[in-house]
Amino acid sequence: MTTSPSAATGLDPQARHVLELGRQADAPPFETGTPEEARRAYDQGFPELQGEREPVGSVGERTLAGPGGSLVVRIYRGQGAPSQAAPALLYLHGGGWVIGNLDSHDEICRWFANIAACVVVSPAYRLAPEHKFPAAVEDCRAALSFMRDEAAALGIDARRIAVAGDSAGGNLAAVLSLLARDDRIPVTAQLLLYPNTDAAQTADSYRRFAEGFGLTASTMAWFRDQYVRDAGDIDDWRVSPLKTKGLAGAAPAFVAIAGHDILADEGEAYARRLQDDGVPVVLKRWPGQIHGFVSMGRHGPASRQAVEAAVAAWRSFDPG
Numbered sequence: 001m002t003t004s005p006s007a008a009t010g011l012d013p014q015a016r017h018v019l020e021l022g023r024q025a026d027a028p029p030f031e032t033g034t035p036e037e038a039r040r041a042y043d044q045g046f047p048e049l050q051g052e053r054e055p056v057g058s059v060g061e062r063t064l065a066g067p068g069g070s071l072v073v074r075i076y077r078g079q080g081a082p083s084q085a086a087p088a089l090l091y092l093h094g095g096g097w098v099i100g101n102l103d104s105h106d107e108i109c110r111w112f113a114n115i116a117a118c119v120v121v122s123p124a125y126r127l128a129p130e131h132k133f134p135a136a137v138e139d140c141r142a143a144l145s146f147m148r149d150e151a152a153a154l155g156i157d158a159r160r161i162a163v164a165g166d167s168a169g170g171n172l173a174a175v176l177s178l179l180a181r182d183d184r185i186p187v188t189a190q191l192l193l194y195p196n197t198d199a200a201q202t203a204d205s206y207r208r209f210a211e212g213f214g215l216t217a218s219t220m221a222w223f224r225d226q227y228v229r230d231a232g233d234i235d236d237w238r239v240s241p242l243k244t245k246g247l248a249g250a251a252p253a254f255v256a257i258a259g260h261d262i263l264a265d266e267g268e269a270y271a272r273r274l275q276d277d278g279v280p281v282v283l284k285r286w287p288g289q290i291h292g293f294v295s296m297g298r299h300g301p302a303s304r305q306a307v308e309a310a311v312a313a314w315r316s317f318d319p320g
Contacts, residue, residue: 011260012288014300018049019214019290031222035098035129042099050107051297056114057081064146067138068126073146074102075154076120078113087118087318088156089191090144090176094167094292096223097128097136105166107297111307112164116314119156121147125172129226133233140172141179148185162189162314163251166294167215167263168223170195174241174270177251187251188318191310193294194258195267197242199224199234203265213260215291220262242270252280254313256294256306259287282313 011019025045030038057077064071077086089112093105102124113120125139144163151158163180165173170192177190201221210217228234237244255271257264271283286293286302297303 080117092165092169164191166193205265252317
């Protein structure tokens with residue numbers, strides 16, 4: 001894949017280095033194989049991008065009775081988090097609804113737990129195409145209900161739960177914040193890292209960064225097509241939250257944008273719509289970064305800095 005000189009102007013050194021590693025690996029695009037092959041390739045590659053796992057106060061797993069069977073959640077208590085009535089974060093991993101798992105986003109969850117001195121719950125939600133939309137949404141909704149219902153046992157404050165996620169996880173977090181609004185479940189913030197908000201995939205950033213910047217337009221189309229049941233799902237706001245009729249009353253939002261990312265424009269558009277509907281928004285741009293940069297902590301400081309910015313925004317929304 002080639003990168004046009006004009007589009008590549010201003011790339012961060014971290015992003016350039018990671019893209020060069022990808023060129024050297026010369027792995028086939030996910031869409032040329034099966035979902036199982038994509039998962040194996042992703043699982044082999046993500047340890048080379050992420051840094052050392054920093055210690056947290058505690059980490060363990062629970063198995064819940066989810067909508068589609070057993071649902072495993074990993075629970076982190078950050079260093080400095082109070083033993084009772086701690087703030088809590090539901091973190092939803094990215095991976096195009098097809099790849100990714102609890103281990104692939106373990107580093108990010110540990111950062112959030114420690115930086116925010118909070119409890120992080122991360123569910124191993126069902127993946128597509130074996131489990132099409134709305135399976136992932138249902139599992140994430142069940143995880144949020146678990147946090148609310150078991151708050152005392154978890155040592156968290158049910159009134160101080162935020163949701164977060166990256167990429168497809170950011171999509172799920174945005175959808176979940178709207179469902180929580182409608183369910184009257186208090187959510188203090190939605191922390192969206194380069195979220196997918198419009199499955200139509202027609203924004204201009206799909207053209208500007210179609211190839212050569214990590215996540216390609218063709219791979220994103222493949223992810224979407226694995227996730228949806230049919231073309232009609234693309235216009236469902238639970239797939240494309242940008243298409244929802246109204247965002248008023250949704251949780252205050254932090255939105256992180258990578259400047260060289262096919263999802264940049266729809267992330268910006270979602271932040272604007274939230275603001276237009278009166279939702280408090282902190283919009284933070286990393287102009288020289290590429291999609292997925294928060295999962296690349298081994299190669300530069302921007303990854304952890306993005307989590308620090310998200311936590312700062314969360315605290316501004318919920319000063320405790």
